[in-house]
Structure formats: C-alpha cells, structure tokens
Amino acid sequence: MKIATWNVNSVRKRTGNLVSWLGRAKPDVVVLQELKAQEQQFPKLEIEAAGYKAEMVGQKGFNGVALLSLHPVEITARALPDAVADEPARYIEGKISTPKGPLTVGGIYLPNGNPIGTEKFAYKIAWMDRLAQRARTLLATEEMFVLGGDYNVIPTDVDVFSPSAFADDALCQPESRRALRSLINLGLTDAIRAIHVEGPQYTYWDYQAGAWQKDHGLRIDHLLLSPQAADKLTAVGIDKAERGKPEPSDHVPVWCELDVGA
DNA sequence: ATGGTGGCGGTGCCA
Numbered sequence: 016m017k018i019a020t021w022n023v024n025s026v027r028k029r030t031g032n033l034v035s036w037l038g039r040a041k042p043d044v045v046v047l048q049e050l051k052a053q054e055q056q057f058p059k060l061e062i063e064a065a066g067y068k069a070e071m072v073g074q075k076g077f078n079g080v081a082l083l084s085l086h087p088v089e090i091t092a093r094a095l096p097d098a099v100a101d102e103p104a105r106y107i108e109g110k111i112s113t114p115k116g117p118l119t120v121g122g123i124y125l126p127n128g129n130p131i132g133t134e135k136f137a138y139k140i141a142w143m144d145r146l147a148q149r150a151r152t153l154l155a156t157e158e159m160f161v162l163g164g165d166y167n168v169i170p171t172d173v174d175v176f177s178p179s180a181f182a183d184d185a186l187c188q189p190e191s192r193r194a195l196r197s198l199i200n201l202g203l204t205d206a207i208r209a210i211h212v213e214g215p216q217y218t219y220w221d222y223q224a225g226a227w228q229k230d231h232g233l234r235i236d237h238l239l240l241s242p243q244a245a246d247k248l249t250a251v252g253i254d255k256a257e258r259g260k261p262e263p264s265d266h267v268p269v270w271c272e273l274d275v276g277a
Numbered sequence: 278a279t280g281g282t283g284g285c286g287g288t289g290c291c292a
Contacts, residue, residue, distance in 0.1 A: 027284095049292085051285065127291080222282040224281050
C-alpha cells in the first residue's frame with residue numbers, strides 16, 4: 016500500500032502534472048494540499064479517468080485539501096475538532112480496508128504562521144494543538160493511520176538549506192518545532208527519517224531567487240505514522256524530479272509503502 | 278541586493 020502527499024499549489028494549474036504522476040507513481044492513496052479551488056472547480060473527471068476516487072474540501076482561492084484513492088474510502092472527517100463555521104479547508108480524513116485491518120489517512124495543510132508575533136502564528140500553534148487532539152483520538156483506536164501533508168514546520172536545522180536565513184521564520188520557530196515534536200512524541204513515526212536518518216531530504220524549493228537550481232530547499236512535507244502503521248513501513252521516497260518539470264508546484268510528492276498484505 | 282516568483286482574481290493577499 017503506497018500512500019503519498021503532495022502540495023500541488025493549485026489543482027487546476029497542476030492537473031496535467033498530477034494525472035501524469037499518478038500514472039507513473041501509482042499510489043494507492045494520495046492527499047493533496049493547496050487545491051486553491053472550490054468543489055465545482057475540482058478536476059474530478061480527469062482524476063477519475065486515472066482510476067482514482069476523489070473527495071475534497073475546498074474554498075475560494077486558498078487552501079483546499081483532497082483525498083484520492085484507488086480503493087473505496089469512508090470519509091471520517093472534513094475538519095479538525097472544534098471547527099468553526101467558516102473553517103479554512105485544511106484537513107480531510109478517510110478510512111480504507113486492508114487485509115491487515117483498517118487504515119486511516121489524514122491529509123493536512125498546516126497554517127504557515129508567518130509573520131511571527133501575529134495572530135497568524137498563534138493560529139498555527141493552536142491548529143497544531145487541534146491536530147494533536149485528533150492524533151490522540153486516532154491513537155486510542157490502536158489501528159494503522161498515516162497523517163500526511165504540508166506541515167509547514169522544518170523539524171531541525173538539517174532540514175533547511177540555511178538555518179540562519181530562516182531564524183525568524185514561523186516554519187523554524189522553537190514553538191513550531193516543539194509542537195511538532197509533541198505530536199510525534201505521542202507515538203508517531205516520521206517516515207522519511209525512519210529510513211533516511213541523515214542529510215537533507217528536501218520536499219520544497221521556493222519559486223524565487225533560483226532556489227531549485229541552487230538546491231535551497233526545505234523539508235516541510237511529512238508522513239507521520241501510528242505505531243501500527245510504522246511496524247509495516249517498508250519504503251519511503253521523495254519524487255524530486257517533479258520540481259524540475261515545466262510549470263511545477265513548489266512542493267514535490269512524498270510517499271511511503273506499508274506492507275498491509277494487499 | 279530587503280528584491281525575487283507564482284496563483285488567484287481581477288486588487289492586493291498569501292505563500
């Protein structure tokens with residue numbers, strides 16, 4: 016079972032790249048972020064033609080998340096706990112049956128939080144607390160789950176091309192990193208680091224200042240696994256080549272494989 | 278060197 020996450024930075028602009036990648040990577044389940052689309056703007060026909068069922072939570076212009084799957088999915092959440100009426104479209108979650116029991120996949124688009132010292136940063140930290148609350152509920156089931164997405168947190172200085180350049184960035188703040196560690200310390204496994212224990216493993220390169228050409232990247236897209244899922248982890252990957260294609264997203268797909276007996 | 282690029286929507290906001 017291959018599970019992937021990809022921040023596509025507009026699903027309409029990226030429909031061609033997305034369908035092409037689905038055909039080559041053949042993930043079983045994918046969570047997408049930054050759709051920047053409402054439901055009626057979502058390229059459902061193109062994605063279904065590629066063999067995927069698609070569920071999405073959209074809004075006008077910003078945010079937006081989707082869950083794509085080759086297998087039947089029961090949607091279990093369209094927002095985190097304590098959602099408000101005009102909740103930004105940042106979370107989707109579904110459950111899939113496997114021979115080794117149910118697998119829940121959550122798709123996360125965590126608030127950026129810049130600039131620091133503003134209500135935006137406070138919202139980011141509060142959102143991380145809500146995510147941890149959801150993770151606790153899922154952990155109590157003692158089932159397999161994967162929380163994948165754009166976490167907008169650089170876990171350590173190894174995960175950023177220039178720690179000093181990002182010292183005042185919300186993605187690197189001690190408070191952001193502490194909240195991510197608290198989430199992981201509930202008992203989750205950072206899939207990329209479980210297998211690639213050293214060196215940069217960037218998942219994002221800014222459009223500006225030749226970041227891609229200079230390999231000025233960040234690792235901010237993560238797959239966090241429950242103990243029951245981590246026990247079945249067999250492989251991970253970062254599809255870096257997507258960043259070098261025409262009209263790319265600034266993020267690339269990140270994936271893991273779980274041996275669920277399928 | 279305090280810019281730079283990209284997407285949305287039709288002007289600045291967000292990343």
